[in-house]
Amino acid sequence: MSNKNTNFSTSRRRLLKGLGMVGLLPAIPTIAANTSGHAGHVIVVGGGFGGATAAKYIKRGNPKIDVTLIEPNSTFYTCPFSNLVLAGERSLDSIGHSYEELKSVFGVNVIHAFAEDIDGVAHKVTLSNGSVLSYDRLLLSPGIDMRWNAIEGYDEAASEKAPHAWKAGNQTLLLRKQLEDMEDGGTFVMSVPADPFRCPPGPYERASLVAHYLKQHKPRSKVLILDSKDNFSKQGLFTSAWKDIYGDMIEWVGVSGDGRVVRVDADKREVETEFGTLHSASALNIIPPQKAGFIADRAGVTNESGWVPVNPNTFESQQVADIYVVGDATLAAPMPKSGFAANTQGKVAAAAIVASLAGITAPDPYWANTCYSLVNPDYGISVAGVYKVEDNQIITVPGSGGLSAADASLEIRQAEAAYAVGWYEAITQDTWGTQY
């Protein structure tokens, strides 16, 4: 299976990706020796792709700025590649990242606590350990929260029995357990929300890798995707690959085929759709509708959509001054809610914060994103885009990016699977590490 000796050198690609990432950095102004001594205090809330990247790149832009990162967990588990953990192809440890290098190499002060409240006027953050910190600039990378009870019967307690696994870690292991306990001939049922949600191609990669596991271990089983929309990311590529690799194992039902789940019975592992169809599951994965993480609400930066509107040039909140917000919590379409997007947004916000504290204008931003998906561990597909600001809105640079070709050879699919691994290693190093 592991036929990865293609004509493409993974390590060279990896290096290029790493360089590419640095090249994408929109020229953070490097501030020369600051004679005044105090260059400002920035608090970063959330140590995922957006927050950890921002903390690191603020220190790189001006080491004299004090940066405090607030993150409850000492290890961050990435959603990218968590579908491989679910399928038993990787350990949870292999997608865990610590904050040691941010502390020891870049001098970021890391506090493991929850941020519980924010006062945007007084510039203060209250932590779960009781302390209250003052900031000059605040950067939130709060990720997502689930909209509990948006689907009848699906609340936080139900998610222990029908995991969402849309935040990696314990939820991933819960769903993995259900998959392992499933009998041959059972059905893995997944409910997918309408746009926007974290990682648009993620559910379909998950369905693929679950099928990859089932094909080897429980070949009479099925994967049923109940979707709240009629079109999905890389649909043509996924559906043709599913047919080639998994035959009839994966069934997708769109909203017009009665795919929208409106009620969940987590105890019975049963769901009901919009037009009254009942589906029983051996393993049940409910990916519910989502909104910006809780602390964004506390900071007053969300609007009625539940997400955060930002100034596209800087990713500063449109609603509260001196608060910057990056990642899945923001309204940044056409940029997707992805780890890669959060990483590049973190760099743009870092540059804007460094410039703002130095009293100079932020550089013009641009962003890139690539979403790799694995249909199996040796079959990769991707979609890429480059973004810029025009008329005060983020737009896709015309002619940039694109989808993997529909008629690509198996060698290309294998190469893209290898690039996906290279991408993962490069971006996690760029976010939490020191390599590249």
Next chain:
Amino acid sequence: MSVRSILAAFALVSCLPAIAQTTNDWQRVAPLAQAVNSEVVLSKGIDITLPLVAENGAAVPLRVNFDTSQLAESEFIRSIRVFSSGNPNAEVIDFHFEAPFSRIELSTRIRLSESQKVFVLAESNQGRQWLSQRDVRVTVSGCLMTGDDSVDAAVMSSPRIALPRNARSGEAAEVRTLINHPMETGFRETAAGEVIPQQLVESLTIKQNDQPILLVKFHTGTSANPFVSAFLDEVDNLLFRWEDQLGEHIEEKP
């Protein structure tokens, strides 16, 4: 809380110019300008729910609530019509009420070809009209490229009806319905550059005890697989009838 109240004040200020512009925008949409009668158009009382940013313009969820408490005695809503400022054809969907409905709360899925304004025009049996509008930004999210441009057969199939599970007599309850059909607009081309001819489901009639109570007219601005939900005062003895442009029809009972 102080931050919020300051923000709320700002929001209020920034809303004012939008209201002032309302009278101009609708006049530029020809079918809407024609539909507006000489009576005073009221701008309050219609609540439009649409996403601020739609990541897929092919099926944008739309919900319309009309506050019936502002109606006079023996006045009821005759029609709710939806128009768009930027689609090739401004007409989106029309609801004609053949009987008084106590609760006007409709939902559907619409097509928006670009960022634009959506207008909702309500008219009562006494000729009073209400007009409201919303801006929607349409942007295809970077990861939503599907790579799938298939052409489906333009025939109606799989009509579906969902009645409320616990409807109580004397209380309006939501009925949902959907039929599968690609709703070809006539604006689309095949990969070879040939125009795919227009093929639409033209209408849905909901009858109760053999009497029509709601007539829904679909246009090119209605999404594929037209979906409609409405609150009905009674949900017994219903019949749903769809008709397409070819003259075919399908009837279905819940």
